[in-house]
Amino acid sequence: MLRSHPRRYRRWLVFASALVWIALISLLYVNQTSDLATTAYDVSDLQSQKARWEMRNQQLRLEIARLESLDRVDREARARLKMGPPARVIYVTAPDRTPPISTPTPDATPPAMSPVDAIREVLRRVFGLGGAEPTGP
């Protein structure tokens, strides 16, 4: 019967396809809208969590600053650690121990290596070959 009415069949097919497409698009839209709303509430929740963590952070920073206040440090030092101002201050003039800046001399430069020694040195550094460094007693 459908074969006898190919035009009608095609019309129904187009109509059914259109319905399916509309249904799918509607479903997609509803799904997206739903996801959007859920995400929006998630974002809102995360923002409030962030605000709470920031609040906690501020409170902890304040706690640190209060613990480092000079009044508290002084009180703790005197009461708990039994510390007090120094009875006597001694000033010591430290001698200048700065090492002199040495300028390289021709004697200080390493002796030139032969090509064979240079290859052995490269092998030793890269692969640990060519013998160990001589060690002291």
Next chain:
Amino acid sequence: MILTPSGPAAPASGNDLDRRRWRLYVLAAALAGFAAVLVARLVFLQVIQHQRYAGMATEEHWRRSVIPPRRGDILDANGIPLATTVTYATLYATTSQIRDPRGVAARLAPILGASPADLTARLSTTQAAPVLLQAGLTDDVATRVERLGVDGLFVQTEPERVYPQGHLADQVLGAVGVDGNGLSGLELQYDQDLGGKPGVVVAERDTGGDTIPFGARLDTAPVDGATLTLTIDRYVQWVAERELDVAMAQHQAKAGVVVVVDPRSGAILALAGRPTFHNDDPRRFDRGSVGMFDVPAVAYTAEPGSIFKVVTLAAALDRGAVTPDTTFFDSGRFDYAGGTIHNAIARPAAPETVTQVLVYSSNVGAAWIATRLGAPAFYQGVRAFGIGQPTGVDLPGEASGLVRSPTAPDWSAFDLATNAFGQGLAASPLQMAVAMATVANGGVRMKPFVVRTVEGPAVHRQFSPIVAEQVISPATAAMLTRMLVEDVDDTTLGESRRARVPGYAIAGKTGTAQVPTPNGYSDSATIASFLGFGPADDPHFAILVQIDEPKDSPWGEAVAAPVFSAIARQLFSYYQIPPGRPVPTNGM
């Protein structure tokens, strides 16, 4: 055609038709009138009252929320927070939703650390508005309350201004009101920078009044307040306040001030004042506390007394009116312009050098020097040191002081003699500290300042030292410094010897000013002060100590000089300044 039960109706007569037509007219007129009323009402609602109803509709559909900016921090010279803003949770209750106030109170009390009876009373109140249960909750406490899951309890976050260093520099930092705006001190002076700009969110809301996520919205982000970095050093301020407190208690003084200035830059390192308010005192806004919000070092002026002789001598030495060795005969009294000047402490009449005038703090000698200098040069010198005019420091309520010049109608020639030793004029403690810092800085007066940088999202300002004036020559400053060191080192009559710090050269001068009353000067009350700097050969700080109305001794030497010594000793150690002189072996 009208049908009747008896059959077709007879044709209507002309009168009947007229009557029917008349009824139709009446009906039409009534309908037209009704329509006119409706139209009028619609015009009234939609045209005349358009703005009102459109506004109501917008109000119903849109939610406008103001987002407060975070108020900026105030840091000391080393970046340590002196004032900051912390968000705390506040717990409210909608009491109409709480069915068992006693049970809820019993569960809340251990978390809040509050009395169950008190909580029950508050939860039992019948009012539409939410009831405040407790403010300033930490995040831990707020979370524990929320975990109870009690309907009718809700937590709201609110910012609070806090001062983590306790009572340190309360007057300089200032206070903010309940609205978060600055009321005094730096909080007031830099309120615009610290306060930032609030943001606004206009968003669609649902029938429950909640914002529709991803609905149409218009955001203007808040701009947080800027951070101030001060020149004030927390340690120096703490030392100044502690030593001032000790001296106030020891001498049962009425008030006191300590100013510490870096003479090389004009940066203020400490400003301590007593009495003071405390930011954590709930009664700080009481009427009796209002006067304590001022920074006394800049807001209050007084006769400086003998510390002013430094200014007199500087002007006279710079103009060549005298030299340190110029000699005059100090008879103990000086008659001038119809008045007589006496020394505060009687001494045998004897010749004195100008240096000895400083060392003995001779009023007669100072008056003689001023008359030798002459009024125009003297007052020019006083003005050059910044006395009688605001220093321009960035703190609110600065007083200019009072100096009457010869052109003033109430000035008399005798004023020159009294002004020479700090009487008959008024200066703020900061002005005197800046004057001494000028001598320490080779005669260059620097503009004092408290804030070094203002850094924020919308602002960036850096304050560099500003040279106000070359007041005296470097040679005069060096000469005066040597005289001031001699004053402190003097072992005979020197009044400043208690300001010494073993191992260091200190330049300084004591002052004991009488307190004026409506009937002349008080017989008992004085202002004891010491003004100095150190080390004399490479000054790192200038300090003014001023103690008002000490009870046990009136003298600056006994009351203020030891405070200077105690502060200077700790600052030498803090700044790691090695001694320039041999340190006695019996310690310090």
